[in-house]
Amino acid sequence: MNLDFSQIVPYIPFMLEGIWVTLKFVFFAIILGAILGTILALFKIGSIKPLRWFADAYTSIFRGTPLILQLMIIYYSIPQLTGYDISPFLSAILAFGLNSSAYISEIIRAGIQAVDKGQMEAAQALGIPYRAMMKDIILPQALKNILPALMNEFITLTKESAIVSTIGYLDLMRRAQVVGSDLFRNFEPLLFVGLIYWCLVMGLTVLGRLFERRLKLSD
Amino acid sequence: MIKVEKLYKKFGNNEVLKDISTEIKKGEVVSIIGPSGSGKSTFLRCLNLLETPTSGSVIVNGQDLSGPKKDIQKIRQQIGMVFQHFHLFPHLTVLENLTYAPMKVKGEKKALAEEKARTLLKRVGLSDKEKAYPSSLSGGQKQRVAIARALAMEPELMLFDEPTSALDPEMVKEVLEVMKDLAKSGMTMAVVTHEMGFAREVADRVIFLDHGVLVEDGQPIEFFNSPKTERARDFLEKVL
Numbered sequence: 001m002n003l004d005f006s007q008i009v010p011y012i013p014f015m016l017e018g019i020w021v022t023l024k025f026v027f028f029a030i031i032l033g034a035i036l037g038t039i040l041a042l043f044k045i046g047s048i049k050p051l052r053w054f055a056d057a058y059t060s061i062f063r064g065t066p067l068i069l070q071l072m073i074i075y076y077s078i079p080q081l082t083g084y085d086i087s088p089f090l091s092a093i094l095a096f097g098l099n100s101s102a103y104i105s106e107i108i109r110a111g112i113q114a115v116d117k118g119q120m121e122a123a124q125a126l127g128i129p130y131r132a133m134m135k136d137i138i139l140p141q142a143l144k145n146i147l148p149a150l151m152n153e154f155i156t157l158t159k160e161s162a163i164v165s166t167i168g169y170l171d172l173m174r175r176a177q178v179v180g181s182d183l184f185r186n187f188e189p190l191l192f193v194g195l196i197y198w199c200l201v202m203g204l205t206v207l208g209r210l211f212e213r214r215l216k217l218s219d
Numbered sequence: 220m221i222k223v224e225k226l227y228k229k230f231g232n233n234e235v236l237k238d239i240s241t242e243i244k245k246g247e248v249v250s251i252i253g254p255s256g257s258g259k260s261t262f263l264r265c266l267n268l269l270e271t272p273t274s275g276s277v278i279v280n281g282q283d284l285s286g287p288k289k290d291i292q293k294i295r296q297q298i299g300m301v302f303q304h305f306h307l308f309p310h311l312t313v314l315e316n317l318t319y320a321p322m323k324v325k326g327e328k329k330a331l332a333e334e335k336a337r338t339l340l341k342r343v344g345l346s347d348k349e350k351a352y353p354s355s356l357s358g359g360q361k362q363r364v365a366i367a368r369a370l371a372m373e374p375e376l377m378l379f380d381e382p383t384s385a386l387d388p389e390m391v392k393e394v395l396e397v398m399k400d401l402a403k404s405g406m407t408m409a410v411v412t413h414e415m416g417f418a419r420e421v422a423d424r425v426i427f428l429d430h431g432v433l434v435e436d437g438q439p440i441e442f443f444n445s446p447k448t449e450r451a452r453d454f455l456e457k458v459l
Binding site for chain 1: 267269292293294295296298299300302304306307308309310319320323324368369372378
């Protein structure tokens, strides 16, 4: 075995910087995905047929094609079609946000539909308008059903974010490759960023558990 | 107060209510009884449009609910409803359960809504529970909170859908007491119930439904002592 971790030491700051770069776009992608996903979920359970069709078609397309393909299409075709030179950062947010909104919308839809139908009837009987009922009565309860699956989605998104290395975005993964080709040794830098990804995911997991526990207070 | 004319309700091919016409006057307490599957609950739920009638009309204070899109939320505010399974909002405290709708729907100030809520909680004997969450209450307590929550909207009519059917026997009384008290205060009430005692003692009128048909509609004394129809006699023999 010729392992030599000392060789990557000078590159550690360079690779650590990737944490921030990765987290930055993952953060925005999660926000975009959550907002869009909520809207799509509301379309899906709503009574307006065209919106329901749109949401279903949207989910079908974004779940039915590879994420890396969506990323490439956004990154390469937007400049070709519009002349706007889209940055890897923006492409990554768009691709991951749009893609994960499809999954999130399904998670939220199922979570909402799992809330006891009586809750909606009680709210209707009190004359509470639809919007307020959704926001204050149904969604807070749905959140409890949704949270574990949502955490799972965020974890997947964080890990799969490594795909952006294919469009040259200098995230954790890409940095490991850069260091690898610089040193002609790949295993050490790859293992190093692997450890970082694992720590990030563990952080998310702990955060999710804390949040879940807080929501359980009213039980 | 509320008038029902030629009400029909179908679920698919299943005709649940057939040609129901009746009226509930202001201050009246009407018990709706009948065997299970007779359409009692569906009838009650048609009164605040939780179920949409297939045909016929429900007229509340002169407003036809089944007519062209009325402001259904406005009308529902005048009609309180108590469910068999309470349906309290589990993520809100007892006090918040009572204040949410008045604040959100009627725009009441928090202080006023809370003051009124506390008065209502006192009335149903649960002053000490205002900070509790529904999950920590017994069934009887939950139902009393549910009644108070409906009253917080200051409705003109209260609908009760088998309010004691999901309760343990020893908790039935405390809920019935609250309802009796409410009836005494002059509230207009429509109560779907299996509590024949309540129907006999408290109700001004009894409506008997069987297979979706309004079979009898009269004074409790007459109904319980000398039912006019065979079906009502059959039913009473089984339950009394």
